[in-house]
Amino acid sequence: MSRYFSEEEVADVLSVATARLKEWETRGLVSPTVDESGRNYHSFLDLITLKAIDLLEHQGVDDAQISPLLDAMRPRLLDLEDRLTHRVLTIFEDRIILTQKNHFVDSRAGRVLMRLDLDEIIQAATNRINRESPDRTADQWFDEGIRQLAPSGNSHLALAAFEEALKLDPNRVEAHINIGKIHHREHRLVDAERSFRLALARDPYHAEAQCHLGLAMEDLHCLEEAITCYERALAVNPGLKHAYYRMGRACAKAQFWDRALRYWNQYLLLDPDSVRADSVRRYVQELELALTE
Numbered sequence: 309m310s311r312y313f314s315e316e317e318v319a320d321v322l323s324v325a326t327a328r329l330k331e332w333e334t335r336g337l338v339s340p341t342v343d344e345s346g347r348n349y350h351s352f353l354d355l356i357t358l359k360a361i362d363l364l365e366h367q368g369v370d371d372a373q374i375s376p377l378l379d380a381m382r383p384r385l386l387d388l389e390d391r392l393t394h395r396v397l398t399i400f401e402d403r404i405i406l407t408q409k410n411h412f413v414d415s416r417a418g419r420v421l422m423r424l425d426l427d428e429i430i431q432a433a434t435n436r437i438n439r440e441s442p443d444r445t446a447d448q449w450f451d452e453g454i455r456q457l458a459p460s461g462n463s464h465l466a467l468a469a470f471e472e473a474l475k476l477d478p479n480r481v482e483a484h485i486n487i488g489k490i491h492h493r494e495h496r497l498v499d500a501e502r503s504f505r506l507a508l509a510r511d512p513y514h515a516e517a518q519c520h521l522g523l524a525m526e527d528l529h530c531l532e533e534a535i536t537c538y539e540r541a542l543a544v545n546p547g548l549k550h551a552y553y554r555m556g557r558a559c560a561k562a563q564f565w566d567r568a569l570r571y572w573n574q575y576l577l578l579d580p581d582s583v584r585a586d587s588v589r590r591y592v593q594e595l596e597l598a599l600t601e
Contacts, residue, residue: 313350315340322358329358337361337374357381369462449473450483463490481507485517492524500524515545522554531562549579553588560595569595 319326332338333348338357340348350358360381364374444452449472456466467490470483477483488503504521507514522537538555541548556572559565572588579585 313355315348315350318350318355318358321355322362324358324362332358332361337378367462367464368460373462373465444472446473446477446480449476450480453483453486457486457490463494466490479510481511481514481517484510485514485520488520488524492520492527497524497528501528513544515541515548515551518544519548519551519554522551522558526554526558526561531558534558535562535564547578549575549582552578553584556588556591560591565595565599569599 313321315326315329319329322329333340338350338354338361340350340354342348357378360378361374364377369377449469453466453469453473456462456469467487470487473480473483474487484503484507488500488507491497491503492500501521501524504517504524507517508521511517518537518541522534522541525531525534525537535555535558538551538558541551542555545551552571552575556568556570556575559568559571569592572592576585576588576592
């Protein structure tokens, strides 16, 4: 059966426990081939599908969403199987290794045969599901995006929903902001910056958008631009407490010590009982001590 893998081999290739593999089989996410002795074997398509399931579960996608996503992904996975099996099935007995970077590798030669971009395939499947969904209004798409931002939701589905909302209402500032927040949380800082700038292009006086852009620029090590963003946010909304904290932090990183003290002290006046307050008091004490030495 050179075209198939045993459960033990699949578990080894995917670095998952055999019990977890059996759980996926029990849930009907894959259907193994059973030989005369009752042993389960998996095809090359199963191998790719199981890797996708593993990735989706790590992203927090619930069971109800995994099956439709797999159905939408099936044409792409079948195409991958057609293209890859002819090239690599000859080395199956010697072992294919699916690395953490999602490359299929000939372990004997150490040669990458093809990049398997499951994130791109999952995103395409998500977009396909959304295109096939009943017509929704911009508000409905936006609400779906908010729902997917919950801990039980999925960031791919949230992004797709906000993008659909923007197709119907390109000036929806909050959709741009939420897209930027997702990109930022997942460390796509340039994409986050772009989304926050798109929000501000539609509403230059949106204090939260200025604050989020400042945070992105801070993480991109553009401290002077981050400070400018925080200044603009506070000019619009002088009561924005967390902006004082972030401004103090950015000023400290830029070694603008006096300004850092001023903004942190203002933060403590506005929000003395916050979860950050004790840490900020320590920063202020340490900085004041250092400046007097």
